[in-house]
Structure formats: C-alpha cells, structure tokens
Amino acid sequence: MNRFGRYLAMLLLVCVVVLVWGLGTAPADYKVGAIFSVTGPASFLGDPEKKTAEMVVAQVNAAGGIDGKKIQLIVYDDEGDATKANLYARRLLTQDRVTAVIGPSQSGLTMAIIPLFEQFKTPLISCAASHKIVYNEKTGKPYHWVFKTPQSDSMAVEAIYAQMGKMGIQRIAIMSVTSGYGASGREELLRIAPEYGIEIVADEKYDPRDTDMTAQLTKIRALAPQAIVNWSIGPTQVIVLRNWRELGMEKIAFFQSHGFGSRQNIQLAAGAAEGVYLPLGAGNIAEILPDDHPQKEVTMTYLAEYTAKFNEPVSAFGGYSWDAMHLVIDALRAVGDDKAKIRDHIENRKNFVGQQGVYNFSADDHNGLTKDAFLMVVVKDGDWTLVE
Amino acid sequence: MESFTLTQQLLQFMVTGLTIGSIYAMVAIGFNIIYNVTEVLNLAQGEFVMLGGLIMVSLHVALGLPLVAAFAATVATVTVVGMLLDRLAIRPVRQPTVMSLIIATVAASMIFKGLAMLIWGKNPYDLPAFSGREPILLGGLVIQSQYLWVIGFMVLVTVLLALFFNRTILGKAMRACSDNGAAARLVGINTQQMVLLAFAVSAAIGAVAGITLTPIALMDYDRGAMLAIKGFAAAILGGLGSFPGAILGGIILGLIESYGAGLLLSGYKDAYALIVLLLVLFLRPSGILGGMAAARSKRV
Numbered sequence: 001m002n003r004f005g006r007y008l009a010m011l012l013l014v015c016v017v018v019l020v021w022g023l024g025t026a027p028a029d030y031k032v033g034a035i036f037s038v039t040g041p042a043s044f045l046g047d048p049e050k051k052t053a054e055m056v057v058a059q060v061n062a063a064g065g066i067d068g069k070k071i072q073l074i075v076y077d078d079e080g081d082a083t084k085a086n087l088y089a090r091r092l093l094t095q096d097r098v099t100a101v102i103g104p105s106q107s108g109l110t111m112a113i114i115p116l117f118e119q120f121k122t123p124l125i126s127c128a129a130s131h132k133i134v135y136n137e138k139t140g141k142p143y144h145w146v147f148k149t150p151q152s153d154s155m156a157v158e159a160i161y162a163q164m165g166k167m168g169i170q171r172i173a174i175m176s177v178t179s180g181y182g183a184s185g186r187e188e189l190l191r192i193a194p195e196y197g198i199e200i201v202a203d204e205k206y207d208p209r210d211t212d213m214t215a216q217l218t219k220i221r222a223l224a225p226q227a228i229v230n231w232s233i234g235p236t237q238v239i240v241l242r243n244w245r246e247l248g249m250e251k252i253a254f255f256q257s258h259g260f261g262s263r264q265n266i267q268l269a270a271g272a273a274e275g276v277y278l279p280l281g282a283g284n285i286a287e288i289l290p291d292d293h294p295q296k297e298v299t300m301t302y303l304a305e306y307t308a309k310f311n312e313p314v315s316a317f318g319g320y321s322w323d324a325m326h327l328v329i330d331a332l333r334a335v336g337d338d339k340a341k342i343r344d345h346i347e348n349r350k351n352f353v354g355q356q357g358v359y360n361f362s363a364d365d366h367n368g369l370t371k372d373a374f375l376m377v378v379v380k381d382g383d384w385t386l387v388e
Numbered sequence: 389m390e391s392f393t394l395t396q397q398l399l400q401f402m403v404t405g406l407t408i409g410s411i412y413a414m415v416a417i418g419f420n421i422i423y424n425v426t427e428v429l430n431l432a433q434g435e436f437v438m439l440g441g442l443i444m445v446s447l448h449v450a451l452g453l454p455l456v457a458a459f460a461a462t463v464a465t466v467t468v469v470g471m472l473l474d475r476l477a478i479r480p481v482r483q484p485t486v487m488s489l490i491i492a493t494v495a496a497s498m499i500f501k502g503l504a505m506l507i508w509g510k511n512p513y514d515l516p517a518f519s520g521r522e523p524i525l526l527g528g529l530v531i532q533s534q535y536l537w538v539i540g541f542m543v544l545v546t547v548l549l550a551l552f553f554n555r556t557i558l559g560k561a562m563r564a565c566s567d568n569g570a571a572a573r574l575v576g577i578n579t580q581q582m583v584l585l586a587f588a589v590s591a592a593i594g595a596v597a598g599i600t601l602t603p604i605a606l607m608d609y610d611r612g613a614m615l616a617i618k619g620f621a622a623a624i625l626g627g628l629g630s631f632p633g634a635i636l637g638g639i640i641l642g643l644i645e646s647y648g649a650g651l652l653l654s655g656y657k658d659a660y661a662l663i664v665l666l667l668v669l670f671l672r673p674s675g676i677l678g679g680m681a682a683a684r685s686k687r688v
Contacts, residue, residue, distance in 0.1 A: 043510035205655035209614040211605030214404040215650035235512040246523045
C-alpha cells in the first residue's frame with residue numbers, strides 16, 4: 001500500500017468512527033423535509049418560504065423542541081425545475097427518510113411529485129395554490145397524503161368576481177403567464193365567469209421572462225373591456241402594470257391575482273400600481289386588519305419576527321410556509337413521528353389559525369379554507385387599503 | 389373610451405417589436421463580433437446584458453452617480469468583465485477547440501449568474517427611465533421615451549461599429565483576423581490582442597443593451613440566458629457573422645414576437661419566432677444575409 005493509500009484508509013477510518021459516534025449519541029430528531037424554488041425564476045416564492053421555515057424551526061428548537069426532541073429541517077432548492085423537484089423528493093423519501101415534507105413552491109412541481117408521496121405514504125403539505133393539488137380528478141376526492149396551505153385560485157377568482165359584481169363590471173379581459181400558476185388561474189377565471197355573469201372578451205398570455213406586454217394590452221385596449229384581470233407572478237406582473245399605465249388604459253380597472261401580494265411589487269411598479277385591486281390573505285395585511293380579526297395576533301407576531309430577522313417585508317409566500325411548517329409541528333406535538341397518524345391528525349384539524357386563513361380540514365377538503373380567506377384590497381398611496 | 393383602429397394597433401405592435409428587436413440585435417452583434425474573430429459562440433453574452441443592467445442600478449440608483457457618469461462607468465466595468473472572461477476562461481484553455489471554448493463560456497455564464505445572485509439577490513431591480521416615464525402620444529400611438537433610447541442606442545452602436553471596422557487600423561486588423569487568422573498573424577497582427585478586443589467590445593455592447601432595457605423590463609440576475617437565446621436566434625436568423633444580418637435578424641425576431649402576440653394567440657409568441665427561424669434555416673441555412681458574409685471570407 002503506498003502512502004496515498006494509507007492516508008485514504010486512515011481518513012476513511014476517521015469518517016467511520018465519527019459517523020458511528022454521531023449516530024450513537026445524537027438524539028433522534030424529527031426529520032422534516034422541504035423543497036422550495038429558492039433560486040430560478042420563482043425564487044421570490046422559494047426564498048421567503050425557506051427563510052420562514054428555517055425561522056420557525058429555529059424558534060421551536062430554541063424553545064426546547066417538541067418534548068425534548070429537536071426538529072431537523074432538510075431544505076432542497078428545486079430551482080423551479082420539475083425534474084429537480086422530483087429528484088429531491090425521491091432523496092427526501094428514500095435517503096433522508098423524513099417524516100413529512102413541505103413545499104414545493106409551485107403548482108406544476110407539486111403535481112409532478114404527488115405520485116411519489118402517495119407511493120411512499122408520506123404527508124406532503126404543498127405551498128402552491130392550484131386546487132388540483134388537493135383534488136384527484138379520477139376519484140373526485142383529495143389525494144390521501146397531500147395537503148396544501150395556500151388558498152385555491154378559485155377562491156381568489158370568486159373574491160375578484162364578487163368585487164366586480166359590486167362595481168358593476170361585466171365585460172373583462174384576462175391576461176396570464178404561461179406557467180403553472182398562470183395556467184391554473186386562467187382556467188379558474190374561465191370556469192367561474194358564467195356563475196357571476198361575467199363575459200371574457202380577451203384571453204391573452206405571455207412568457208414568464210417576457211420584457212414587454214404592450215402588444216397584448218394594445219389588443220385588449222381595442223376591445224374596450226371594463227376591467228383586466230392579470231394572473232402572474234414575478235417581474236411580469238409589474239411590467240404589465242407599467243405597460244397598462246403607459247398605454248393610458250387607466251379607465252379600464254385593473255385586478256391582479258394574490259400573487260401580487262408583496263409591497264416590493266408596489267415599489268417596483270413605481271406608482272403604476274395605484275388603484276389596482278387584488279385579493280389578499282390576512283397575512284399580507286396584518287397592520288390594517290381590525291383588532292378583533294381572528295388572525296390579527298398570529299399575523300402581527302410573524303410580521304414582527306420576520307422583518308426583524310431578515311429586514312425585508314413579509315409576503316404571502318412566507319405565510320404559506322409558516323402555515324405548512326406549523327401544521328407539521330402541531331401534528332408532531334400531538335402524535336409524534338408516525339406518518340399515518342400525522343396525516344390523520346392534519347385531516348381532522350379544525351380551527352387552525354394560520355397566516356393565510358383559519359383552516360378547517362376534513363376528509364373531503366385538504367385545503368381547509370373558503371373564499372373568506374381572501375380580503376379585497378386596493379393599492380392607495382403606495383400601500384394596501386381594505387375595500388369595504 | 390376612444391376606439392382604436394387596426395392601423396393604430398399595427399403601428400403600436402411595430403413600436404414594441406422594434407424596441408425589443410433592437411435589444412436582440414445588440415445581443416446578436418455581440419455574438420457576431422466574438423464569433424468572427426474566434427469562431428466561438430460566447431454563450432455568456434446574455435450575462436453581459438444582465439450585468440450591465442444591475443451594475444447600472446447600483447451605480448445610478450444606489451450610489452446616486454449622475455446618469456451619464458453611471459452609464460460610462462457601467463460600460464467600462466462590464467468591458468473589464470468581458471476582458472477578464474477572455475483572459476481567465478478562454479485563453480488558459482489548454483486545447484482550444486471551438487467546442488471546449490463554448491463550454492468554457494457556458495461555465496462563465498453560470499458563474500456570472502451565481503455571482504450576480506450573491507451580490508444583488510433575487511429580486512428584480514428598477515432603473516428610472518432616462519427621460520422620464522411620461523409616454524409620447526402620437527395619434528393613438530403610445531411611445532415610451534425609453535423605447536426611443538433603446539432604438540437610438542442600437543443605431544449608435546451600429547454606426548460606431550461600422551466606422552470602427554472600416555475606418556480604423558484596429559478595426560481592419562480585427563476584420564483581417566476574422567477573414568483569415570493565419571494570414572493575419574503572418575502580416576504581424578497580434579491575434580490574441582484582437583480576441584481580447586472582441587470580448588471587450590462585445591461586453592460593452594451587451595452592457596449598453598442591459599442599461600437601456602432595464603427601465604422598460606426591470607432586471608434580475610436570472611435574465612441573461614433568455615436574452616442570450618433570443619440574441620443567438622437573431623444572429624442565426626440574419627446569418628451568423630454578418631452585422632447587417634444581426635440587426636435585421638433582431639428586428640425581424642422582435643416584430644414577429646410582437647405581431648404574433650398581438651394578432652394571433654399570444655401564448656405561442658415564442659413559437660412563431662422559432663418557426664420562422666426553422667423555415668429560414670431550411671430554405672437558406674446560412675441565414676438571410678449569411679451568404680454574403682460566407683462568400684467574403686473564411687478559411688478553406
């Protein structure tokens with residue numbers, strides 16, 4: 001054996017010793033996995049989600065953990081790529097052997113990994129919005145192991161259409177981004193419109209990395225609808241607002257999806273967001289909630305903790321992760337790390353007060369929210385204002 | 389609400405298409421300059437655009453430098469980055485085949501993107517428009533003043549490049565390198581310096597594209613790859629290596645996207661551009677203006 005070989009052997013031995021020693025003494029932590037789009041085009045979702053989940057876990061661990069056991073959070077970054085999400089889901093389930101997983105950040109990616117969680121019988125609490133995540137079209141019931149914390153797009157659409165009803169708006173144009181988020185919102189906008197007597201005169205789309213939507217808006221302007229509903233996330237929802245204003249289309253009311261729910265977007269729009277309507281969860285607007293609102297306390301606490309720690313505004317996305325993480329912690333506290341019991345516990349959880357609503361789960365509803373989890377706000381003087 | 393005629397709509401689509409097309413054209417020109425001298429496709433070309441936009445935001449918005457000073461400093465900084473790319477990633481490659489050099493540029497683009505993410509974070513940034521956000525109204529036509537800046541800078545870059553390549557010794561030396569590297573070396577032209585110069589000029593043009601684009605479309609660390617793809621498509625469409633081709637290719641691509649989104653289904657906007665690109669490649673593999681460039685030069 002040459003010298004290099006000896007070194008290698010010694011190194012291996014040290015590794016083995018450390019590993020065995022580590023296994024012997026470390027307390028058996030609760031292992032929770034997380035998959036978020038921390039980088040890539042949807043990083044504005046994954047970044048606050050990761051930060052929030054880590055903050056929540058650190059708080060619980062600092063307070064002594066759950067019955068003396070610490071939570072070990074294993075976070076992977078799918079970079080907005082379904083293949084990577086699938087890979088990391090597999091790694092969490094087969095190598096890291098986690099008890100439950102929160103995430104992914106995006107609907108398309110969640111759909112891509114649901115079969116794995118059904119197969120490995122592990123609870124998944126998604127932070128993505130599409131109602132298809134908790135509705136199996138084949139059985140007409142939710143997927144057994146899958147939950148989600150964000151409100152469904154259909155709830156946001158209903159909140160928007162209800163507001164339009166109050167404003168006497170009937171002819172609208174819709175715009176959406178060609179991603180899972182946009183496609184899902186578009187589908188709901190088209191599906192629910194007849195129920196509210198709304199006519200859709202234009203149905204325009206654009207790419208998530210497009211730099212200009214003037215062409216689509218020009219087409220819409222010629223059709224003269226009463227309102228535009230835009231369904232996108234990321235820089236495009238700011239660019240589209242600017243184009244709307246630059247084209248002098250202010251007479252056409254502008255509705256954004258709840259994806260616009262971050263004050264950074266108002267700042268980036270540089271004044272173009274004034275007068276824009278959107279549905280938001282309580283977590284986005286903690287400061288302007290009335291004091292008797294059931295979510296006032298949890299949202300104000302999260303707001304204070306998050307802004308103090310990360311020095312950036314809170315977003316709905318961090319709230320999704322807060323709710324998912326706390327649901328898992330709530331279940332771990334109640335039933336320990338038995339996967340089936342965790343699933344059952346969450347399914348039967350009522351009156352869980354989170355950032356995005358008061359959850360009432362059931363066997364038929366793995367989201368646990370209604371359209372009342374949305375409040376309509378309008379942008380006024382660079383901030384959200386509740387619409388009465 | 390006033391009504392809008394089809395002509396007004398068509399003109400509006402044209403304005404948008406020309407603007408976005410100008411950006412693509414600038415990226416395509418950057419591709420061509422490096423390609424002509426080295427036969428390498430610099431796939432980090434889009435990152436120059438991204439860096440241009442983000443450095444400008446830092447200098448102009450965060451540090452408060454006046455517009456012109458920040459503009460010059462940004463272009464200078466990105467030019468240095470381009471030269472570093474040549475010195476650190478391209479020249480040290482031991483067996484410089486075209487393929488290994490292209491892969492080196494891919495690696496460089498990932499590094500630029502990663503560094504940009506660390507420095508600026510993941511949020512998009514805004515830059516004030518050069519001459520205010522008040523749009524110019526022309527009949528029913530709405531023109532953002534920034535659109536004119538983009539198109540203007542594209543024209544300026546073209547004119548300066550034409551002067552450089554046709555009127556200066558340095559420019560002629562670069563053309564000599566692209567026509568025949570071995571012969572250029574024989575007559576005493578330092579080809580390595582020409583390669584360095586090509587990277588510098590490409591980076592500078594990328595920076596200009598980024599600075600002018602940011603007030604319209606915001607800028608974030610992740611934007612480079614998409615712009616590189618569009619610029620590359622424009623370069624291929626016009627004929628790789630041809631400068632008039634790059635401009636034509638960029639403008640055509642921008643117009644197809646804009647008219648495609650406005651008149652047909654907007655969801656397939658990128659597909660229209662790709663279909664036209666494929667058609668051109670089938671019917672005329674050298675690109676629209678590629679034949680002339682190929683006939684004029686190249687190794688045997």
